[in-house]
Amino acid sequence: MKDTPEFVSKETWDKVLNYIARSDEETPYLLIDKDVVRDKVSRIGKGIRNSKLFYAVKANPDENVLGYINSLGAGFEIASEGELRILAKFGVEPERIITSNPMKTYKFLQEAVDYGVNMFSYDSIAEVEKMAKYAPGADVYVRIAVPNEGSEWPLSKKFGVEVEEAVGLLKAAKESGLNPIGITFHVGSQCTNVYNWNSALEKAREVYQSAEASGIKLKMVDIGGGYPIKYLKNVAEIETIEEKIDKAVREKFSDDVEIFIEPGRAVIGDAGIFVSTVTGKAVRGDENWLYIDVGVFNGLMESIGGIKYNYVVGSKNDPKLWTIAGPSCDSMDVIDREVELPEPEPGNMILLPSTGAYTISYASEFNGFSIPRTILI
Numbered sequence: 619m620k621d622t623p624e625f626v627s628k629e630t631w632d633k634v635l636n637y638i639a640r641s642d643e644e645t646p647y648l649l650i651d652k653d654v655v656r657d658k659v660s661r662i663g664k665g666i667r668n669s670k671l672f673y674a675v676k677a678n679p680d681e682n683v684l685g686y687i688n689s690l691g692a693g694f695e696i697a698s699e700g701e702l703r704i705l706a707k708f709g710v711e712p713e714r715i716i717t718s719n720p721m722k723t724y725k726f727l728q729e730a731v732d733y734g735v736n737m738f739s740y741d742s743i744a745e746v747e748k749m750a751k752y753a754p755g756a757d758v759y760v761r762i763a764v765p766n767e768g769s770e771w772p773l774s775k776k777f778g779v780e781v782e783e784a785v786g787l788l789k790a791a792k793e794s795g796l797n798p799i800g801i802t803f804h805v806g807s808q809c810t811n812v813y814n815w816n817s818a819l820e821k822a823r824e825v826y827q828s829a830e831a832s833g834i835k836l837k838m839v840d841i842g843g844g845y846p847i848k849y850l851k852n853v854a855e856i857e858t859i860e861e862k863i864d865k866a867v868r869e870k871f872s873d874d875v876e877i878f879i880e881p882g883r884a885v886i887g888d889a890g891i892f893v894s895t896v897t898g899k900a901v902r903g904d905e906n907w908l909y910i911d912v913g914v915f916n917g918l919m920e921s922i923g924g925i926k927y928n929y930v931v932g933s934k935n936d937p938k939l940w941t942i943a944g945p946s947c948d949s950m951d952v953i954d955r956e957v958e959l960p961e962p963e964p965g966n967m968i969l970l971p972s973t974g975a976y977t978i979s980y981a982s983e984f985n986g987f988s989i990p991r992t993i994l995i
């Protein structure tokens with residue numbers, strides 16, 4: 619494990635190996651390098667004028683992670699009372715919290731309003747009526763549907779409306795006594811197509827101008843999340859993506875428009891390294907199978923949707939192709955296929971970089987395997 623793997627800094631790798639050497643923590647567990655988180659929070663938004671960062675809590679809602687991000691002064695994007703309650707423990711001011719879930723449960727909406735949260739997204743008339751009743755006078759922003767091409771985790775079809783409907787919804791909000799302030803979208807998570815933001819911002823501009831023509835002056839555009847991280851491939855750097863976004867923002871909107879960014883994966887994803895143990899191996903037909911103690915149900919759920927991780931072992935044997943499976947007895951619990959790796963032995967450690975986002979937050983105790991601990995280093 620001495621050699622630093624691709625896309626991991628030497629500083630992070632040294633910290634990880636040091637932690638493992640000194641700790642008797644049982645695997646599997648997730649290490650989070652605070653320095654990477656701090657670097658990401660300071661870089662994201664720097665290249666976009668008049669912008670504010672709201673960390674999307676669902677990417678990793680671990681209490682220590684949220685406490686650390688809070689100490690960096692970032693805002694938060696939340697969708698549930700569970701997420702709100704963790705932030706409440708740290709006394710996060712309601713002005714630093716937004717909710718971009720366009721379909722809020724009654725319970726969450728009520729708790730959020732009681733706490734003082736005042737910024738909510740929506741994309742339907744039913745939600746206008748709900749917010750007018752439970753969050754009268756709140757600042758609201760409409761979610762539009764935008765292209766998700768090139769995103770490894772597309773989401774667009776679940777939420778969002780087209781331009782004309784969005785303008786109608788902004789008017790309806792105003793007529794219901796709400797305060798329409800802006801527009802939001804999500805280009806899809808792990809978005810490796812930098813042009814998606816441009817298409818999305820062009821659509822947002824249409825909504826912004828039509829709204830203005832109807833007497834609604836908007837003051838905010840929330841560009842959602844989607845910034846990609848490096849798993850197996852190189853991706854555009856934050857600065858490259860933001861240069862394009864900033865250019866589009868300056869072309870399309872007036873100078874006083876505020877830009878909100880809601881990164882999840884890009885803040886916490888490559889700060890995380892899963893530490894796991896090889897539990898067994900077998901040859902089945904012509905396939906080599908490797909079983910490890912973290913799998914689809916206790917941390918690596920995104921592998922089912924096509925996210926591919928890097929696996930690091932200490933072995934110096936000749937590489938072989940492996941099917942890698944998790945610890946449960948379910949046939950869905952296969953993480954990856956045709957992974958080239960030097961042959962490890964049962965009991966050896968196997969490390970997975972770039973696993974800080976959408977791992978622990980998706981984990982269940984299926985089949986009796988505990989949810990792995992998250993440890994900040």
Ligand SMILES: *Cc1c(COP(=O)(O)O)cnc(C)c1O
Pocket residue numbers: 674676677695718719804806807808842843844845880881882883884
């Ligand atoms: C999940 C989510 C995000 C974060 O997306 P990433 O791709 O992880 O950056 C941001 N905004 C909303 C509304 C989300 O649902």
